[in-house]
Structures are given as structure tokens and as C-alpha cells.
Amino acid sequence: MTTHTTKIAIVGAGPGGTLMAIYLAKQGFTVEVYERRGDMRLEAVEQGRSINLTLAVRGLHALEKVGLLHSVLSITMPLKGRTIHGLDGTQKFQPYGKDEHEVIYSIQRKDLNIALLNHVDSFPNVKVFFHKRCVSLDKETKTLHLLDELSNETVSVTADIIIGADGAYSTVRQQLMRMQKTHYKQEYLDWGYKQLTIPPGPDGSFLLREDTLHDWPRGDVMMLAIPNYDGCFTCTCVLPFKGEVSFDTLNTESAVAAFFKNQFADVVPYIPGLANQFLHNQINDFITVSTDPWYYKDAIVLLGDACHAVYPFYGQGMNAAFEDCFVLSECIKNHPGNWEAAFASYQQKRLRNTNVLAQLSKENFDELRDKVRSPWLVAQKKTIAALNRLFPRTWIPLYTMMTHTTMPYADALERCQKQNRAARWLGIDLIIFFIAMCLIAVRLGEKTQRFWTFSWRKSARFRP
């Protein structure tokens, strides 16, 4: 390992920040990571938001490159597909892929973060500082102003490069927006979510099927449950903020109990103290963030949710953040010493893809809460899967390309659109074929001519 004198400061020791620290440490840089929260290995850290993540090929690929694949896989639960729970208690299974290799892996955010933090500790050239909240940045001197949340003192730290891995509400991004013209968009869903827990059964067993994601699609409301390594399930109960059935109206134990009995009856026996849990847990938002540019000159760059927070409904948020780490690391290698060129190349490779992910994540919400119930969608998915089995290299479902390959998201969408155009074109061909057959029939058969003459007269009779 060659060592560099270049010092890199990373804001945020979440999964994205820590993986980036590992990538940079492996390249020999001196890395300092500043985290607002405490060390989750030593103290109880605030919970309640996005506790469950799913890892797919993109995320696993980025972990494999730093030798973390197997240790992380060992604390995941593989999911083969979705189990759709009907109102009447029926359960239907929809696979995520065409065979047992096309699965995704559920992992608790905390477990993943701890695995990464532990690996970070094995590098002498990385230091992680906790309880340090980034307050502001000076772009000219490349100085981070940090508030130590224990001593309440402000510390200033200079670095050669500053990386913002501080999530959807990123301070680094906000500071970046003050430095230069920025295209920026943030959007919230009219829905929010509360998390509930299904504990393991008395013998430590899973109370629902443990190799699938569970989905209770009810149109305007929805519940998801994802199995965890420790035998429990994390339920995400999604409701509108306002309206007849909403977080606004579900504010008494009886209302909550009646609502669950009505909508998610089959799961009620598994959640002890359901109404109480529901009323006491906080409501969380769904936010999408899109920003451009992702960097400032040769000084500051963003990754993960800080530059592209997406709704979680494609299960790709963490995968996209890990892909950022891999791509940024490659760009730094390919432009040694020229940081601005590295950042420009990184943004050019990533931005179009994360924009597509944001769009698809939004659309997948409608699928999970509603469309997934439709027989038409199920038939469509089956047809696409059948085509995929017939032509495994030419006809690939969008979900497969997004989830089970490392093809850039934007290329995946483009390819899917091409496939759809081809399908339409084939459809039109059929119509043309049909019309051609009719024409031949007209020329060959006299009967047809008689039919036309008859029609003409008949229609003439009805004229006003």
C-alpha cells in the first residue's frame, strides 16, 4: 500500500461514509470520519428510521471489492420474492427473479454499519470521531466547522478533500448550494410511515415465512414486513398524513385496533401491544432529493443520500450509495492528483443513473401499495418472466436489470424501453398481418364482397 499525504475528511459514518473510508484507506489516503451520533457499538443510538435495508448485486459487488462480501452476507436474510397478503388472509408469492440466484438480502442497518465500522478500525490510516456535528464549511480554506455535541465546543478541521456522506438532510450539500449555482429538487410523499416489530416466536422461530418480503397492499394504505437475522420482522406501516384513514385520524387505541383488524387481520396476533406500539412510535417522512452539481472544484464532493435520496420502494438506496463509493474510488484512481477531473467524471457516471433510480423508486410505491394486487400486473409479470426464460440474454425484466445486475440504472431503463418498443412493434406487426389477411380474403372470396355491399346498404338505411 502506497501512502499519500493527502488528508480526506468524510462527514458521516453511516454505511456510505464508512465504506468510502475503507476504499480510500486501501488507496493509502489519510482519512478522518466525523459522525454526528455516538458510536453505536458502545451506546444506544437513536433508532426508528430505515432500520431495514436490502442489499442486491450492486451493493454486494462494492463490498466484495474491499473483501467484505462474506462477512456481511453472513448477517443477512436472503429474500426470494414478495408474499402478497390479501384482505381475506390469502397469501400469494411473487418471485424476484427466475431462479434461486436472483434474490436480495435483508440486513439491519445497525448490523451493516457495525460490520463496516469494525473493518474501518483495522486501517491505521483511518480515524473515526463521534458526536461531531458538521455546522458549516469554508470552501477556500477547506475547513470543516464541527460542534462537539458532548462538550458543546466548536472544533475546526482542515483537509485536502471533504466528502459529504451525511444523508438526505446533508449539511455539506446545503453548504455546497451556497457556493455555486445548483439545480435542486426535494419532494415529500403525502404518506409517512411508522415502524412496528413482530418478535420471534416462543422457540425463536419466525412467525411469518422468513424467505420473502411481506406486502399488505391496500391502495391508500400499505404494510411491509421484512425478516431479520435475529428472528423478528420489521413492519413498515405506510399511511397518508391526512384524510379519512390517516395518521391524523388513527389517534386512539380503539381506532388503531379497529384499523388493523380491518386491514391486516392476519398479522394482529403476532404484534404484542400493537395499538400502544403504533401510537408511541414516531411518524417518519419519505423524501426524494436531487441535486446538481455533486462537487465543488477540487475540494468537496457528495455521495449517497446526500446527493440522491430516493424513496425506499425499489430497495436500492444503500446499493446506489455503495456503488457511488466504488465509482468514486475508481475515478480517483483514474485521475491521480486531479481531483476536480475525478469528481466531474464521478458525477457524469452517476447522476443520470441516480435520477432514473429516483423516478423508478417513486413509481414502485404505486406498485407495492396498489398495482401488485391487479391480475393484469401479475399476468404481465408472468409473461415478461416467460419471455425472459425463453430469451434469457435478449429479454430481461427491468426489475432484474435494476436488482440482479450492475448495468447502470439509466442503461437498464433505456434497454427496457427498447424492449417495450419492440413489443409494441411486434403488436403492430400482428395488426398489419391481420389487415393483410383481410385484404387477401377480399380479393379471393366473393362472399366478403357481398358482405361489404350489404353493410353499405344497411348503413345507408339508417341515415337521417
Add this chain to the structure above:
Amino acid sequence: MTTHTTKIAIVGAGPGGTLMAIYLAKQGFTVEVYERRGDMRLEAVEQGRSINLTLAVRGLHALEKVGLLHSVLSITMPLKGRTIHGLDGTQKFQPYGKDEHEVIYSIQRKDLNIALLNHVDSFPNVKVFFHKRCVSLDKETKTLHLLDELSNETVSVTADIIIGADGAYSTVRQQLMRMQKTHYKQEYLDWGYKQLTIPPGPDGSFLLREDTLHDWPRGDVMMLAIPNYDGCFTCTCVLPFKGEVSFDTLNTESAVAAFFKNQFADVVPYIPGLANQFLHNQINDFITVSTDPWYYKDAIVLLGDACHAVYPFYGQGMNAAFEDCFVLSECIKNHPGNWEAAFASYQQKRLRNTNVLAQLSKENFDELRDKVRSPWLVAQKKTIAALNRLFPRTWIPLYTMMTHTTMPYADALERCQKQNRAARWLGIDLIIFFIAMCLIAVRLGEKTQRFWTFSWRKSARFRP
């Protein structure tokens, strides 16, 4: 006039802030206006951005309601249409409406602002404070924290209602975004602009036709010139920031001189010290801002560019801001004492409309810099104008509805889309008519049948 004890603080004494102060003063409220800049009647205030505005029916209507129509009209220049300057020096006139009543009025921002400030002074219940920069807001105590830019001291002011009329880079909006979930979007054009001045001729005359806007559309670059009351023209030279011909590359006197000689030859003799002026004037941005919500509870509300900055290419920015003042004032009247209901109703009436204005203002940039040259667009505009003359109540061009009526912007766009659908439907009708005629011909004339048979055989001959 009834007097209220309610105290309203307005941030920003631009045209929007001052007109709102007048509306509220007329309703008897106690109003205080805080402006970052100095009093433009007493001191030279920073210039260089959006010096020229155009007023149309919407803006005039809002001024008329407070008795300011005639005094403002007297310092405007009516514009009947656009004069398109070709590369070869030819000039073509495109009218803004079907007759001399359908015109817009050019006015200097400063003249309009001074007229409004003078009118504000006639109300004993309004006070304007200059050199006070809003730094932050406290939503609970409804306190404005202001920095006096002369003494450098911070002042705190409480009010019952706070109105943010502080423009596209609004501090009040930024503070509002910290208080609640906000959908927000900001976007910049890849083009910027510099302003140049064509002074009056030696005898005080206008050096170009004074009753039109002048447009030099050159695709990627563009220049506009608008006549002012004092005999000069304000030229807005629009160029991309980067690229072969851009602000990046036009950085020497010779390059600027060659560029103008090449693109805008006919105007060069009228601008003294052209290259020097160009190089020394600042480059300005075009920004679009969209935010939602526009208010916080019964405490804070936004108007004008603070909540809906648009590109200036529809000439409607000021008109939309003035319409805000009128609508907000009406909503306050209609919900006496219930400020939150007034603000909700105001946003509900305005947001959909200003979103449409933002979209059309963006599209109009492409028209002004490029499409305006196309014979197809000219023919299209002529056809629409002819239809408008034939059916003046049923067929109204979009530009006319947007500019010469007070029909809500969104309704105008909807109506235009209906008209377009009808046109398409009529087109389809023509095809149906044509097909019907063909069918009748087939039945009546033998010749046609022979033609068909012949065609069939002919095409059969070419089969592979």
C-alpha cells in the same frame, strides 16, 4: 377606513412588497416594511439586474384596484409586438395581439418602485425601513431578526403576520423551509445575460422603433432590446456560460467586437464603447423557483418571486407578483381574523397558476431565441390570429389569454389545450371526410376501381 391593531411586517420593499403594503394599508392594518437596500429615491442603489419589466392586464388590474393605474401608465412605453432582426439586417414585425388594445407596457423597475414607494408614504399606517437585512425568523414568537447594514447592529421586531416579498433568493422562504416539510425546486438556465444600453439619439430620439420589443434570435445566442420612457433602450444579451461562443470565450475586446459584428451588426453603431461595456458588466443568472407550501400556519406567507421566480421570457413575472397582492388581499378580506384559512385559500388559488407560468416562461425562451425565426411558427401564429379574428370569443391564442386577460394562467393553458384538441379533432374530421369522399368515388366510378386493380397488380409484380 377601519383600523386594525394587527401589525404586519413585510420583508422586501420591491414592487411586490410595496404594492402589498398599499393593499394592507387600505384595509386599515398597521404595516412595517423592511428593505435590505437603501432608499432608491435618495441614494444610488445597486443596478444591473432585471431593470426592465413589462406590465400587462394582470399587473395593471392590480394597480387599478389601488388607484395607481394612470400614474404608472404615464411612465411606461406601450409595445405593440416584437421586431425580429434577421442576420442580414431585415426587420419583421410580429404583433402581440389582434388590435391596438392588445399591447404590453415597458417600464423601468426603478421608476415603478419609486412610484409605489411614494404612494406608500401617503398612508400614515405604513412605515418603510431601509438597510435592514432579514437574517432569520422565529416562527413561535413571530419575530424577525434584522441586521442594520449601516450600523451593523441586529434588531428584533415582532409582528402578528410576516410577509416574505424578498425575491428569488428569499430569506423568509429559506426560513420557512426549516419549519415544515417543503416541496422545493430551483433550476438555472445554462445561459446567462449581460445588460447593455443604447442611449437616445443626439436629439433625444429613439434609435430603434420605439413601440416594439426588439429580438435578435440567433439560436444559441440572443439579444433583446426594450425601449425606455427616457429614450434609451435596455439590451439584454443572452449567451451560454460555456461552449464555443459563450461568456467563457468572449473575454477580449476584439472577440466581443467580432461577435457583435457577426451576430448583431445593425445595432453595433448605436452602442458606444460596446466591447468595453460588455466586458465590464456583470453576468446574471436566470433562475426558476417553485415551493410548496407558501405559508406557515397563521404566521408567515410568501408572495412574488419569493415563492415563484420564473424566467423572464413571458414578461409576466411582475404581473404574477401583483396578482398575488390582489388575491392575497381578497383572501384576507374573505376570511376576517382567520389568517391560516386566508393563506390556504390564497395558495390554493395561486400555486397551480404560477406553476403553469413557470413552465410557459421556460418554453418561451426557446421561442424567443430560436423558433421565432421559423416560417412554420410564423404561419402557425398567423393562422391562430386569423381563427381568433373569425371566432373572437371561442378561439383565443394562448399568448392573448396569458397577457391580455386576467383568466387564471392554469385555466388559460387548459383552454388552449382544449382548443388544440378541437383542432386535432377537426383535422381528423377532414381525414374522415376525405376518406368518405374516396369511398363514394369507389362505389360510383368504375375508373377508380380500375385504378385499384391496376395498383394491386403492379405491386404484385414487385414481390420478391
